[in-house]
Amino acid sequence: MSEPVTAPPDSRSLTEFREGSGKIDEVATSEASKEAKSDTVSINERYKLQIKREREDLLQIKRINEVQLSMLDALFRLIKLWLFSVILVVAVRAFNLARFELSDKVMITYITSTTVSVLGLFHIAARWLFSKRN
Numbered sequence: 001m002s003e004p005v006t007a008p009p010d011s012r013s014l015t016e017f018r019e020g021s022g023k024i025d026e027v028a029t030s031e032a033s034k035e036a037k038s039d040t041v042s043i044n045e046r047y048k049l050q051i052k053r054e055r056e057d058l059l060q061i062k063r064i065n066e067v068q069l070s071m072l073d074a075l076f077r078l079i080k081l082w083l084f085s086v087i088l089v090v091a092v093r094a095f096n097l098a099r100f101e102l103s104d105k106v107m108i109t110y111i112t113s114t115t116v117s118v119l120g121l122f123h124i125a126a127r128w129l130f131s132k133r134n
Helices: 011-094 104-129
Strands: none
Touching (some): 011 104
């Protein structure tokens, strides 16, 4: 049994094949360049978004810091007023001004509780102000 005889390829089909192959190369090259440009654009977009996010984070940290400092200032004023009231009560009692009388136990309790409250407020404020941020 003999094998079937195939016709030799004609020159016209080879020419069409070469032209089609050249067009495929052109399209592939243009698509590759578009892909490279889109990759470059997406990388640039990522960098821009990352920079924007870092700026927003810094702005948020700055705002938090400003609020903390203003709250600390208000707390410091409150504590100064509180301590001034303790000194005033002790002075009025010590010099017996305005016929102000408190027993020794009441004075000790008042001074002790005020001192503990002031130290506790400073401790809370210091932990809040100097806390570790994520």
